[in-house]
Amino acid sequence: MSLLEVRNLTVEFATSAGQFRAVEGVDVTLDKGEVLAIVGESGSGKSVSMLAVMGLLPWTATITADRMAFEGRDLREITPAERRKIIGKDIAMIFQEPMSSLNPCFTVGFQIKEALRQHLGLDRKARHNRAIELFEQVGIPAPEKRLNVFPHQMSGGMNQRVMIAMAIACNPKVLIADEPTTALDVTIQAQILDLLLELREKNGMALALITHDMGVVAETAERVAVHYAGQKVEEQPVAGLFGRPYHPYTAALLAALPERATSRILPTIPGVVPGQFDRPAGCLFAPRCAHASAICQTRPPLPRGADEGHARCHTPLLPDGKTVAAPIEEVSQ
Amino acid sequence: MLRYLLSRLLTFVPTFFGVTLISFAFIRVLPGDPIIVMAGERGLSEERYQELVRQYGFDKSVFQQYVDYLGGVLQGDLGASFVTKKPVWDEFFSLFPATLELSICAMIFAVALGIPAGVIAAVNRGKLPDRLFMSSALVGYSMPIFWWALLLIILFSGMLGWTPVSGRMSLMYFFEPVTGFMLIDSLLSGQEGAFRSAVSHLILPTIVLGTIPLAVIARQTRSAMLEVLGEDYIRTARAKGLSPARVNGVHALRNALIPVVTVIGLMVGTLLAGAILTETIFSWPGIGKWMVDSIFRRDYPVVQGGLLLIASMVMIVNLTVDVLYGLINPKIRRR
Ligand SMILES: Nc1ncnc2c1ncn2[C@@H]1O[C@H](COP(=O)(O)OP(=O)(O)OP(=O)(O)O)[C@@H](O)[C@H]1O
Ligand SMILES: [Mg+2]
Numbered sequence: 001m002s003l004l005e006v007r008n009l010t011v012e013f014a015t016s017a018g019q020f021r022a023v024e025g026v027d028v029t030l031d032k033g034e035v036l037a038i039v040g041e042s043g044s045g046k047s048v049s050m051l052a053v054m055g056l057l058p059w060t061a062t063i064t065a066d067r068m069a070f071e072g073r074d075l076r077e078i079t080p081a082e083r084r085k086i087i088g089k090d091i092a093m094i095f096q097e098p099m100s101s102l103n104p105c106f107t108v109g110f111q112i113k114e115a116l117r118q119h120l121g122l123d124r125k126a127r128h129n130r131a132i133e134l135f136e137q138v139g140i141p142a143p144e145k146r147l148n149v150f151p152h153q154m155s156g157g158m159n160q161r162v163m164i165a166m167a168i169a170c171n172p173k174v175l176i177a178d179e180p181t182t183a184l185d186v187t188i189q190a191q192i193l194d195l196l197l198e199l200r201e202k203n204g205m206a207l208a209l210i211t212h213d214m215g216v217v218a219e220t221a222e223r224v225a226v227h228y229a230g231q232k233v234e235e236q237p238v239a240g241l242f243g244r245p246y247h248p249y250t251a252a253l254l255a256a257l258p259e260r261a262t263s264r265i266l267p268t269i270p271g272v273v274p275g276q277f278d279r280p281a282g283c284l285f286a287p288r289c290a291h292a293s294a295i296c297q298t299r300p301p302l303p304r305g306a307d308e309g310h311a312r313c314h315t316p317l318l319p320d321g322k323t324v325a326a327p328i329e330e331v332s333q
Numbered sequence: 334m335l336r337y338l339l340s341r342l343l344t345f346v347p348t349f350f351g352v353t354l355i356s357f358a359f360i361r362v363l364p365g366d367p368i369i370v371m372a373g374e375r376g377l378s379e380e381r382y383q384e385l386v387r388q389y390g391f392d393k394s395v396f397q398q399y400v401d402y403l404g405g406v407l408q409g410d411l412g413a414s415f416v417t418k419k420p421v422w423d424e425f426f427s428l429f430p431a432t433l434e435l436s437i438c439a440m441i442f443a444v445a446l447g448i449p450a451g452v453i454a455a456v457n458r459g460k461l462p463d464r465l466f467m468s469s470a471l472v473g474y475s476m477p478i479f480w481w482a483l484l485l486i487i488l489f490s491g492m493l494g495w496t497p498v499s500g501r502m503s504l505m506y507f508f509e510p511v512t513g514f515m516l517i518d519s520l521l522s523g524q525e526g527a528f529r530s531a532v533s534h535l536i537l538p539t540i541v542l543g544t545i546p547l548a549v550i551a552r553q554t555r556s557a558m559l560e561v562l563g564e565d566y567i568r569t570a571r572a573k574g575l576s577p578a579r580v581n582g583v584h585a586l587r588n589a590l591i592p593v594v595t596v597i598g599l600m601v602g603t604l605l606a607g608a609i610l611t612e613t614i615f616s617w618p619g620i621g622k623w624m625v626d627s628i629f630r631r632d633y634p635v636v637q638g639g640l641l642l643i644a645s646m647v648m649i650v651n652l653t654v655d656v657l658y659g660l661i662n663p664k665i666r667r668r
Contacts, residue, residue, distance in 0.1 A: 056568050081576075088574030095572075100565040105587045105663060115573045150663045166573070 003206050004030040004053070004091070004174050007067040011045070011052050011230075014060045020276045022048045024230045027303075027310075030174060033204040035197070037217040037238070039253070040227030041273055046210045047096060049227075050176045054093050055083060070174070089119040092172035094180040096210075098160035102151035108162045109147030112169060119170045134165040139191055156183040164192060168199060175199070176208045181216075193220055214257050218242060226250045229273050229284040236309040244319055246304070246311035249285045283314065291315050334659075341655065345648055349641075353406060356640035357399055360633050367631035371415055389415075402637065411641070412634030414627070421638035425620060429642075430513025431501060432612065432619030436604050438535055439543035444597065447547045448586075451554020451593075456581050458559060466551060474548035478607060482541045482614045489537060496533050499616035503530040542611040546600050553596045557589035564588070591662050598654025602647045 011023040023045040030036055038046050052063045055075065068075050070091060075083055095101045103111060112134065113127045122130060128147075135143030138161040151159055160183040167175060177196065181189040197220060199205045211217060217224055217238065224241045226234040226249065234247040245251040252269045271288035280286055286296040295314050303310045368377075368385045377385075386392050390401060405412060411421040450470075454463040490498045497503065501515045508522035516535070519527035561567065562585055570584040609621035616622065620639060627635035 051568075054572060056571055058563065084574040084576065086574070088572055093572055095565065095569065097565050101569045103566040103570065103584055103588070105661075106584075111569075114575070118574055152664050163569075166569075 001072050002029045002069075003032050003034075003071060004028060004208075005067060005069045006049075006053060006065060009049055009052060009063070009065040009068065011048050011057065012062045014062070015276070017276060019062075021279075022230050023052065026227075026230075026232045028053070028208070028225070030206045030208060032173070032206055033200055034223070035200065035207045035209060035221045037221035037224045038208060038210045038227060039212070039214070039217060039224060043229075043273055044227040045230040046227050047178050050093065050178060050208065050210065054087055054091065054176065056093075085119070088115060089170045090172055091174045091176070092167040092170065093176040094164050094167045094178060096178040096182070098163050098183050099151075099156050101163055102159055104151055107148050107150055108154070108159075109149075112147075112162065112166050115166055115169045130169070131165075134169055135162075137168075137195055138162075138165045139188055140165070157185070157188065160184055161188075161192070164195075168196075171199075171203050172205060173203075174206045174208065176210075178210045179212065180209075181211075181213075196220075214254070226253065229279075231284060231312055232303075232310070233285065233312045234309045240309065244317075246309040246316040247285075247313050248289050248291050248315075248317060250309075250311075251317055252288075283312070285313075291317075338652075338656070341652055348644070348648060350403075352641050352644040353403060353637070354399070356637045357402060359640075360628070360631070360636040361395070363628070363631065365631050367415055367633055370631045406641065411638035414635045415632045416627075416630055416635075421634050424623065424635065425639060425642050427513075428618060428620045428623050430510070431515070431617060432605075432608050432621060434514045434516065435535065435538055435542060435611070435617060435619060436601075436608055438539040439604060439607075440546060440597070442539050442543035443546035443550050447550030448554050448590075448593065450547075450551040452558055452581060452586060452589075454551070454555045455558030455562060456577070463555075467555065470548040470551045473544045474552075476544070478541060478545070478610050479614055481544060482537070482611065485537050485540060496537050497530075501531065501534050501618060502527070503534075506530060538611050538615045538617055541614070542604065542607050545607060546597075546604060549596060549600060550593060553593050554589060557592045558585055561585045561588045587661075591658065594654060594658055594661060598651055598658075601650040601654075605643055605647065 006026065006028040009023055009026045009028070010021065013020045013022055026045070026049050028036075028049070038050075040046055048057065048061075051057050052061070052065075053068065053075070057063065065076075070086060075086070078086075102108060109131060112131045116122050116127045116130055120130075131147060132143045135146060140146050140158060140161050146154070146158075151162070154162070160180070164177075164180055167177075175196065180196075181192050184192060193216065196205075196207055196209075200207055207220075209216070209221060221238045224236060224238050225232050226241075226247065228249050234241070234245065234250045236246075241250065242254065245254060249269075256268060269288055274280060274284055274287070280297070281300075282298045283289070283292065283296045283301050286292040289296065293315060299314070301312045301314045303312050304316060308316050368382060368389070368391075390398055393401070402412070409422075411425075413420050414424060417424065450466045454466040457463050486498055489496045502519070503526075506519070506522070506524050506527040508518060508524065508527070511518050511521055515531040516528065519531040558581075562581075567580060567585055570580045575584070605621070608619060609625060611617065612619045612621035613625050620643065624636065624639050624643075626632075627639065
């Protein structure tokens, strides 16, 4: 049984211009102690899909899924009070926006101790000590003094570290880290990632890491999910993904990495991510895909098998980067 | 902080002079001669009239009169009432506690009901409680005070007989004022039933005076809450698994209070204006009624001095609110 299992997750927002589908048919599976990286262009629904799991989307969002289970219990079938016992304790999240994610009216000490009191029932002294310990772990200098400081009195990087400390405060079983190191410089970045991996070793914590940094993916992740325009277009173990991408989007994403560039000009993916009003009828990537055929324009592809990276593609890539024509029976349907 | 206080006090200076000028001019542009009004129906002889004109300095130029008045004010002398001959200063401070008591009660009433109503409305936005509270607030805000007062009097005093119609205390009780606050003095007097009487006299004026602030606070709280509820840090609070009561009542409300406190501060002026009408309706012996009476009597020193003191009160309260604002908003406190 997987720790976290999400099947066919779809999220729609009610906007003034009608329903906007930010996430479409996404599956997430996370086992104990596993590190899953989620990559994809900005706006591809990485944050929204994880916020849906946390139950933190605003009221304008409509969430549908076939299954959304933590430790075998569907999160939508338990009472809100039961769900609150899981959220923040067993499943925690580090948010993307460190500066605005802390309450400006309370000291950071208050905010981290609040999480400890809510779930662990520690007494005052124990909470205080644990808070200091957590601040030390995330590399906040002079932790005891920092506890009495308000968020606006610290830099973005410090706020980010406080957020991380808060998220790991109750030793979560699943940690969703949404670009946890964006506001940090490289040395601290490495230190934080080491800390998260250490927690995985020690507590068997599973980590869902949303990131833009392919270097981080290569170093830390075991599996990688690639998102495009709200869909998961490919998922593979990390070595396989870097070695043999099946989806043309994944291949294009990898080709755009500076260290993989063969000429001095970085190859970019032509075109833009489809928006609310220009969603293609077929494959969402077809308008930008070098290999798109007639069927790609008209029929949305379904995810393929695990042996082909679950790629949502009619014409997955061959090892040489070319594609086979779409199978006949699919075309004739 | 001290420098901030001093600079704020400095801005009082032009306001202060402005108020003296306006109150001085206001009472003089009203038609009617204070000496004739004072004489009443009996009238008075031409010589006596001229004598009084000289005595009160009305024979001097208006400019000179203003300079004389200002000179007195700067030495702390606001003059004496034409009618009672008592110093304006003394009259003001013997009546002010009554107004203060009523205003404080009205404010407590408005805050105690307005903030929870605003929070509940915001949390249930678009649903029944929201619609109910916000339409009531609109009615409360736009209702004429005197009509609302009469309605309450007819219902609670007339039909139900629960509350008295006027004054601060039943005539059955008498005790010397100690603090000037009837609620406290009645308790201190130890007379049985006195406190109950004080409370029952306060209820209707409190509701009448507190209704508009209540409506304003409820609406302001709602909109501040709605804004705050969309913030990232509210999401963080929910991500900790905190209960909705704690998320809304602690994390959101604490931030929403910042603009609400400002509005409460600005409402003190409105409250005093409302007090004038409320006190007149309920024969409440406070400065509101005192001001209205003295305007009708063309009691120049009382109108001038009273307005000046009221304005000073409003300025002091606004300053206090600013300081309070700094206390509840950490972003300002540490700068
Ligand atoms: N509350 C909301 N209301 C309406 N649309 C939203 C809302 N939140 C997110 N979206 C939209 O959903 C889409 C996916 O957003 P999301 O934040 O998940 O992207 P992302 O993959 O995390 O991108 P990034 O890498 O920039 O963080 C975006 O187009 C965004 O505009
Ligand atoms: Mg994001």
